Amino acid sequence: MNRTEKIALAFRGKYKEVSVGARGIERMARNPECRRLFALTIAGISSRLAAEVAYRETIPEEQSPFAIRTGVQFETRLFGTKGEEIIRLYLEAGRLQPGEGSVAGVKDSLPWRCEKNDPGRVEESLVFLGKKIDGDPAAPSLILQPRIPISIGGIPRVIEPDALFASPRDRFYRPVEIKSYSDREGKTSSSDLRNACRQTAVTVIALRQFVYARGVDPELIEASGDLILRKAGYFSARLRPMTLKSEVATIQRLLDSVPGRLEETKEVLSRVGARTLDTKKALDALHTNYVDGCKDHCALAIHCREEARACHDPALLGSKIREVLLAAGNLERVLQLLRGTGDPPKNEAEMSLAHQLQNAYAAYREVSGFHD
Amino acid sequence: MIDMQTLGRLLAHERGKAVVTIARKRVTVMPDAIILSTVALSGEESTVHAVAIGRNDERPRVLSVPDPRNREDMFGTLVMLGGYLEERYRECMTNDGPPFPQVWVPSSSVADNIEAVSERLRFSDKPEDRRAGNILAYLVTQKEVPGQQSLMVSTRVLSDHFATGQSPMEDEHLGALLAWVDPPEGIPAIEAAREAEKIPLGASTLPEFDKNVLAPLVDRFNQLGKENPPDEEGRRQLAAAIHREVGNVVVRSYEATRRAYRIMKALSIPDLPDLTNLMGIESMSFQNFMHKIDENIDIRVKDSPRSAVFGLAMRESASSQYTAALRIGDEMARSEAKIAGKVLEGILLGVESGKTLGSPRLVFEIESRQECLRFRKGDSLECVSGPEISGTVLSVRRSGVSTVVTAELVSPRPPLLSLEKGICLEFVPDKPDWGWGERTRDMIARRLASPPWTHAKGGQPPKSRANDRGDLPADPLHAVESMRAPK
Numbered sequence: 001m002n003r004t005e006k007i008a009l010a011f012r013g014k015y016k017e018v019s020v021g022a023r024g025i026e027r028m029a030r031n032p033e034c035r036r037l038f039a040l041t042i043a044g045i046s047s048r049l050a051a052e053v054a055y056r057e058t059i060p061e062e063q064s065p066f067a068i069r070t071g072v073q074f075e076t077r078l079f080g081t082k083g084e085e086i087i088r089l090y091l092e093a094g095r096l097q098p099g100e101g102s103v104a105g106v107k108d109s110l111p112w113r114c115e116k117n118d119p120g121r122v123e124e125s126l127v128f129l130g131k132k133i134d135g136d137p138a139a140p141s142l143i144l145q146p147r148i149p150i151s152i153g154g155i156p157r158v159i160e161p162d163a164l165f166a167s168p169r170d171r172f173y174r175p176v177e178i179k180s181y182s183d184r185e186g187k188t189s190s191s192d193l194r195n196a197c198r199q200t201a202v203t204v205i206a207l208r209q210f211v212y213a214r215g216v217d218p219e220l221i222e223a224s225g226d227l228i229l230r231k232a233g234y235f236s237a238r239l240r241p242m243t244l245k246s247e248v249a250t251i252q253r254l255l256d257s258v259p260g261r262l263e264e265t266k267e268v269l270s271r272v273g274a275r276t277l278d279t280k281k282a283l284d285a286l287h288t289n290y291v292d293g294c295k296d297h298c299a300l301a302i303h304c305r306e307e308a309r310a311c312h313d314p315a316l317l318g319s320k321i322r323e324v325l326l327a328a329g330n331l332e333r334v335l336q337l338l339r340g341t342g343d344p345p346k347n348e349a350e351m352s353l354a355h356q357l358q359n360a361y362a363a364y365r366e367v368s369g370f371h372d
Numbered sequence: 373m374i375d376m377q378t379l380g381r382l383l384a385h386e387r388g389k390a391v392v393t394i395a396r397k398r399v400t401v402m403p404d405a406i407i408l409s410t411v412a413l414s415g416e417e418s419t420v421h422a423v424a425i426g427r428n429d430e431r432p433r434v435l436s437v438p439d440p441r442n443r444e445d446m447f448g449t450l451v452m453l454g455g456y457l458e459e460r461y462r463e464c465m466t467n468d469g470p471p472f473p474q475v476w477v478p479s480s481s482v483a484d485n486i487e488a489v490s491e492r493l494r495f496s497d498k499p500e501d502r503r504a505g506n507i508l509a510y511l512v513t514q515k516e517v518p519g520q521q522s523l524m525v526s527t528r529v530l531s532d533h534f535a536t537g538q539s540p541m542e543d544e545h546l547g548a549l550l551a552w553v554d555p556p557e558g559i560p561a562i563e564a565a566r567e568a569e570k571i572p573l574g575a576s577t578l579p580e581f582d583k584n585v586l587a588p589l590v591d592r593f594n595q596l597g598k599e600n601p602p603d604e605e606g607r608r609q610l611a612a613a614i615h616r617e618v619g620n621v622v623v624r625s626y627e628a629t630r631r632a633y634r635i636m637k638a639l640s641i642p643d644l645p646d647l648t649n650l651m652g653i654e655s656m657s658f659q660n661f662m663h664k665i666d667e668n669i670d671i672r673v674k675d676s677p678r679s680a681v682f683g684l685a686m687r688e689s690a691s692s693q694y695t696a697a698l699r700i701g702d703e704m705a706r707s708e709a710k711i712a713g714k715v716l717e718g719i720l721l722g723v724e725s726g727k728t729l730g731s732p733r734l735v736f737e738i739e740s741r742q743e744c745l746r747f748r749k750g751d752s753l754e755c756v757s758g759p760e761i762s763g764t765v766l767s768v769r770r771s772g773v774s775t776v777v778t779a780e781l782v783s784p785r786p787p788l789l790s791l792e793k794g795i796c797l798e799f800v801p802d803k804p805d806w807g808w809g810e811r812t813r814d815m816i817a818r819r820l821a822s823p824p825w826t827h828a829k830g831g832q833p834p835k836s837r838a839n840d841r842g843d844l845p846a847d848p849l850h851a852v853e854s855m856r857a858p859k
Contacts, residue, residue, distance in 0.1 A: 061579035067415025318539035
């Protein structure tokens with residue numbers, strides 16, 4: 001066990017480890033500046049669990065049973081046909097020729113989910129990957145629910161992409177993520193797509209790490225993947241190839257920063273006399289970066305928003321406005337600059353901000369007749 | 373740059389209540405407006421579980437289906453919705469009816485839900501389904517047009533007129549937004565908003581509600597239907613229970629929308645002067661749409677290349693005219709544009725007459741003390757502070773702390789000649805041209821009368837004119853190199 005892994009394990013305290021997987025890494029990437037989310041994710045603790053244990057909050061249900069069932073039904077339809085439905089998509093897209101399309105990783109008996117943590121699945125998956133990188137023609141075209149290792153800044157974890165695909169002509173596999181979002185082409189939810197792409201990018205990185213360990217240039221693995229989305233109102237599927245250059249770069253940058261950040265986190269915790277993340281004191285000591293998108297993915301969002309309110313964080317007014325008001329640091333100071341009260345501007349940035357605020361305010365009062 | 377939205381949010385945060393950020397109302401609040409709210413099944417955005425619809429001064433009519441995954445049931449309900457809306461649309465075609473229908477919905481999520489179901493309906497092979505989809509399509513195509521007056525998304529309308537002390541994302545919750553705009557007596561807006569956001573007012577239901585209330589009812593309903601024979605009485609009772617539960621959800625958002633409507637109706641701010649023009653455009657769009665309905669022409673989900681060209685041109689026209697109308701008609705918008713340097717304000721330094729290629733011309737200079745100015749050579753100037761003067765910028769130069777803009781008069785002469793030096797004038801880069809859209813449409817129609825080679829089957833690019841004259845050099849590189857001056 002290396003040092004980074006030991007620190008992460010120590011952070012866990014009395015929490016039971018949750019496999020945060022590619023989805024957890026993707027969520028962490030949505031707000032890389034939030035140290036609280038970072039520490040919890042790397043330690044393998046869900047934000048929901050942290051809210052319940054450290055803050056003793058009752059977190060409402062996150063997903064509707066209807067949405068869960070839709071997702072399960074869609075996946076069952078795709079996986080339940082031994083991958084035939086997925087192969088059909090690739091044939092229709094011309095990425096496989098008739099007669100091609102062997103499938104691996106399928107369990108004949110349900111529920112195969114019970115075998116999720118079976119280490120044999122990792123070994124099995126690595127055998128298939130090894131065949132492909134060695135150019136073995138027997139390597140399957142489609143691997144369903146492989147479990148592949150990923151190093152998160154030196155911490156070994158396992159992720160389970162929905163599938164991996166490679167035609168006989170492809171040098172190596174590319175990730176396939178299945179999402180039950182409605183595919184409405186140009187009107188598909190852009191935030192859903194972005195999140196799905198980021199999640200897929202995590203698998204690209206895992207694949208690159210695999211080939212690198214085999215002495216092959218990781219850039220051989222293209223920063224791209226396939227999304228399989230659901231036709232609106234139906235359970236039939238649509239295949240969408242996606243380029244993932246920026247997503248892969250973002251995730252890679254984040255993972256590279258893990259060892260350094262973990263050391264910093266350890267240092268911050270030690271200053272408040274904490275070693276684990278299972279106390280309020282420990283979580284409170286970690287810097288957050290509340291943004292209005294936090295509510296979409298983090299159970300601590302409401303809690304962090306209250307903290308932001310207490311310290312008058314401009315993020316309360318939105319991320320764009322926070323950028324504009326950065327020079328002042330907090331809303332109290334912004335209002336002082338606006339009103340010309342409190343300390344005079346400390347630097348050029350504050351002076352410029354004060355000037356802009358006062359100009360805008362004068363114009364506003366002139367037009368609206370607004371009185372304080 | 374600090375714009376009025378940023379400033380407004382700061383002031384609202386300070387005051388603990390929303391502030392108005394405009395000087396002119398940007399929407400016309402029609403007395404016959406319809407309120408519409410929908411709720412979808414979680415995870416299925418192209419479904420409708422319940423609908424509440426009615427005129428703004430009446431209690432809603434509530435329609436629901438026990439399980440919207442049953443396509444036939446759901447489409448049947450949507451056909452009823454389409455029928456109700458079509459009756460309202462027909463009222464707008466009468467002489468004493470409103471010029472176009474206006475429908476208020478709670479938030480973007482409901483507008484998106486309506487768009488998704490409209491698309492789904494239009495793919496149906498049943499004409500009555502497609503007709504309902506077409507009726508809904510009017511609202512959803514209008515929703516993206518700047519300055520449109522038909523589909524009023526309450527969160528957007530209120531956000532266009534008020535700034536709250538919370539983030540734009542939080543403003544998307546109608547309850548939280550209303551808590552800032554119209555806080556309850558004695559309760560700070562921030563606390564009222566915190567409480568309000570616990571209750572969904574969009575197109576989705578809470579996961580806990582689904583888990584504890586709705587899913588058990590729907591599952592039981594479906595279970596009884598599978599029995600042999602099906603328990604019809606049991607299903608009726610369950611359908612009634614589902615109707616009650618989702619009905620409560622959708623009526624809540626209906627009432628919140630009605631509240632938003634009333635707030636906008638009561639907002640005592642003068643209208644944008646060009647609102648009548650915007651209504652005129654809206655009326656024309658509606659008439660064109662109803663013509664298609666009457667001809668049983670299906671509104672396509674995906675544009676053909678030809679209709680995409682028209683659509684894009686009209687959308688760009690609407691955007692330009694609306695921006696120009698705001699800048700001219702709304703003093704707050706003009707003030708903001710001035711700070712951003714998009715409106716020129718300065719004193720008239722002088723007027724000179726001269727000739728260009730034998731034609732007389734008038735040149736005038738404006739000196740401005742604005743810190744930021746975004747005008748450059750070739751830009752248009754339209755005077756908005758008094759006389760009707762149009763010009764074209766010839767040059768922009770700094771002169772100490774001022775900027776001097778030299779422009780050539782385009783038209784007309786007498787107003788400029790009668791002005792005294794030192795008078796303060798304000799110029800915008802353009803005025804709304806409400807006929808531009810029609811003229812562009814005609815021009816595109818003429819150009820596309822024969823399809824361009826890029827979209828014609830087996831299309832070939834046109835022959836080069838140089839080849840026709842036969843003077844293309846055999847070796848173009850040598851020809852160019854030979855033009856170099858000898859060293």
